[in-house]
Amino acid sequence: xxxxxxxxxxxxxxxxxxxxxxxxxxxxxxVDCVILGFHRTxxxxxxxxxxxxxxxxxxxxxxxxxxxxxxxxxxxxxxVQRLTGLENIYMEQVYTFGEVRRVPTERxxxxxxxxxxxxxxxxxxxxxxxxATWHPLSQIPNLDLVYDHPLMLRKxxxxxxLRIRLxxxxxxxxxxxxxxTELRQLYESILDRPLDKRNFNKKVLxxxxxxxxxEKQKDTSKRGAFYYQFDAERYRQYLEKGFLFEx
Numbered sequence: 001x002x003x004x005x006x007x008x009x010x011x012x013x014x015x016x017x018x019x020x021x022x023x024x025x026x027x028x029x030x031v032d033c034v035i036l037g038f039h040r041t042x043x044x045x046x047x048x049x050x051x052x053x054x055x056x057x058x059x060x061x062x063x064x065x066x067x068x069x070x071x072x073x074x075x076x077x078x079x080v081q082r083l084t085g086l087e088n089i090y091m092e093q094v095y096t097f098g099e100v101r102r103v104p105t106e107r108x109x110x111x112x113x114x115x116x117x118x119x120x121x122x123x124x125x126x127x128x129x130x131x132a133t134w135h136p137l138s139q140i141p142n143l144d145l146v147y148d149h150p151l152m153l154r155k156x157x158x159x160x161x162l163r164i165r166l167x168x169x170x171x172x173x174x175x176x177x178x179x180x181t182e183l184r185q186l187y188e189s190i191l192d193r194p195l196d197k198r199n200f201n202k203k204v205l206x207x208x209x210x211x212x213x214x215e216k217q218k219d220t221s222k223r224g225a226f227y228y229q230f231d232a233e234r235y236r237q238y239l240e241k242g243f244l245f246e247x
Contacts, residue, residue, distance in 0.1 A: 027107035031076045032063035034156035037119035038173040039134060043189040044119060048132040055146040076113040083132060085125040090116045090172040094156050102148050114156040116172035161191060166242045168209060168235060177227040179217050187247060195247055209234050
C-alpha cells in the first residue's frame with residue numbers, strides 16, 4: 001500500500017535537506033495516551049496531575065511532544081513505556097484533535113492513542129515524577145480534566161468497545177490466569193452494561209481461545225472457580241484475522 005512512497009523516500013539523498021515549507025507557520029504536535037487497565041471489577045484509566053498554569057493540579061492524560069526524529073507511534077509508545085516501564089504494549093491510534101483553541105495558550109494539535117496494560121505490574125513501577133495514579137472510569141465525571149481530555153477518553157472507550165467485538169484484545173488487560181467471572185466483569189466494564197453469565201461463558205468457550213487450568217481461585221467461594229489462560233497461538237490468529245463476538 002505504501003510501496004511507492006517508501007521507495008521515493010528511500011531515494012532521497014541523505015545530504016539534501018529541502019525547506020519546502022520554511023516560510024509556513026509552525027505549531028506543536030503532541031500525543032496523548034488513554035492508558036487503560038482492569039483492576040478488581042472495573043476499567044481504570046491512568047491520570048497525572050497537570051503541572052502548568054492555568055490548569056495546574058487538574059488531572060490529565062499522559063502525553064508528550066512529537067520530535068523531528070520520532071513518528072507519532074514511536075512517541076506514543078515511548079510515553080507509555082517511560083511512565084510504566086512496560087514493554088510489548090498494545091496500542092491503537094484513536095483520533096487527531098485540532099480545534100484552534102483547544103489549548104488556550106498556544107496552537108497545539110494532538111493525536112490520541114489508547115493503550116491496554118495490566119495494572120498490577122505498574123503499581124510499583126509508576127514513575128513518581130509524573131504523580132500518576134489509577135482512577136476507575138465511574139469516577140471520571142467527578143474529576144477536573146484539562147482541555148479536551150474528557151472527549152479523548154470518550155472516543156478511546158468508544159473505539160475499544162467496537163474493537164473487542166472484532167478482536168480479543170480484552171485479554172491484554174487480564175493477568176496470565178483468570179476466572180470466567182473476571183473475564184465477564186472486564187467485558188461488562190468496557191461495555192458499561194451487565195452480561196448474562198451463561199450466555200457469555202458459552203460464547204467465549206465456543207471460540208476455543210481459552211485453556212482451562214486445574215488450579216482454582218478459592219478466596220471467593222467454597223467450591224472455587226477454575227482459572228483459565230488464553231491460548232497464545234489462537235490469540236495471535238484472532239488478532240490477525242479478527243472475528244465477530246456478539247455480546
